[in-house]
Amino acid sequence: MRLDIITIFPEMFSAVLDQSIIKRAQEKGKVQIFKHNLRDYSLDKHRKVDDRPFGGGPGMLLQVEPIFRAVQAIKRKIRGKSKVVLLSPQGKKFNQIQAKRLSQEKNLILICGHYEGVDERVREHLVDEEISIGDYVLTGGELAAMVLVDCIVRLIPGVLGDKNSLNFESFEGNLLEYPQYSRPAKFRSWKVPPVLLTGAHDKIKAWRQLQALRQTRSKRPDLLKKI
Ligand SMILES: C[S@@+](CC[C@H](N)C(=O)[O-])C[C@H]1O[C@@H](n2cnc3c(N)ncnc32)[C@H](O)[C@@H]1O
Structure with a gap:
């Protein structure tokens, strides 16, 4: 381009x-x-x-x-x-x-x-x-x-290292992205949701879908009307 x-x-x-x-x-x-x-x-x-x-x-x-x-x-x-x-x-x-x-x-x-x-x-x-x-x-x-x-x-093919980052981000399918966490798993008393530490991919996927819906409903309910 x-x-x-x-x-x-x-x-x-x-x-x-x-x-x-x-x-x-x-x-x-x-x-x-x-x-x-x-x-x-x-x-x-x-x-x-x-x-x-x-x-x-x-x-x-x-x-x-x-x-x-x-x-x-x-x-x-x-x-x-x-x-x-x-x-x-x-x-x-x-x-x-x-x-x-x-x-x-x-x-x-x-x-x-x-x-x-x-x-x-x-x-x-x-x-x-x-x-x-x-x-x-x-x-x-x-x-x-x-x-x-x-x-x-950033949308041009090959620009982002991992093309999956485009599939799962906010506004894809009119949903906001699910919440994400990184190390440490516990900081002060603030813990990462336990499901993310299980390694169970299906459960993590389901949790993320639900969270994406929740985030959208609470922050941008107008987007849900477009789904
Ligand atoms: C001060 S603005 C001119 C506003 C114009 N007098 C009006 O009331 O429509 C100067 C330039 O900034 C740019 N600009 C200002 N606001 C913008 C916006 N929300 N989106 C895109 N360009 C903007 C445009 O290129 C515009 O010509």
Whole structure:
């Protein structure tokens, strides 16, 4: 998979892309991630990419022209099909189902807005999908893009060491994951549920299924309605 991120703050991404599983995924060649500084696509001699909204109002908007030029340049490099996603609080809410769907794309271009957002013509003419990471307003699309990248990349086959970790985690089958424990079996007076120490796989499986239902019922009863 190839991911291209258009942003005015490419440095922000190192915190996520150059660490841990996402870093290893790139090293293993499972994903290629390119950051593009929007200012490189500005025709302005001061590399300006924002301007005031027509009709007045607070703040600045990212202009359509540099974004258009960035998307075109990336598409020329890719040559195949690509999906262009605008990070936006007005978009469709991101969830695990969206993450799985997007992880099957070959090429994804993510556009990060900033300031008051982007010129509406970006949505109208350049973007295939608008995605929001929740009903709140961030300063910019960078954190939202990082959330998408993190969720999507770990779903690419071969990225996680044990592919079973994907089968048994929260939101699979609309259930939350069962509780998990590690050593020591007793810490202070806090004991691990005895069934987990029996080695009886069938019993452990049944216990985990029941616990997953319990966790979901107590923390996210809305999910149970979807089962
Ligand atoms: C301050 S916000 C602009 C909000 C815009 N004025 C509005 O009211 O819809 C600047 C940028 O942050 C990003 N952003 C903010 N909240 C977001 C969210 N919940 N999900 C995804 N992106 C978000 C978008 O790229 C947006 O263009």
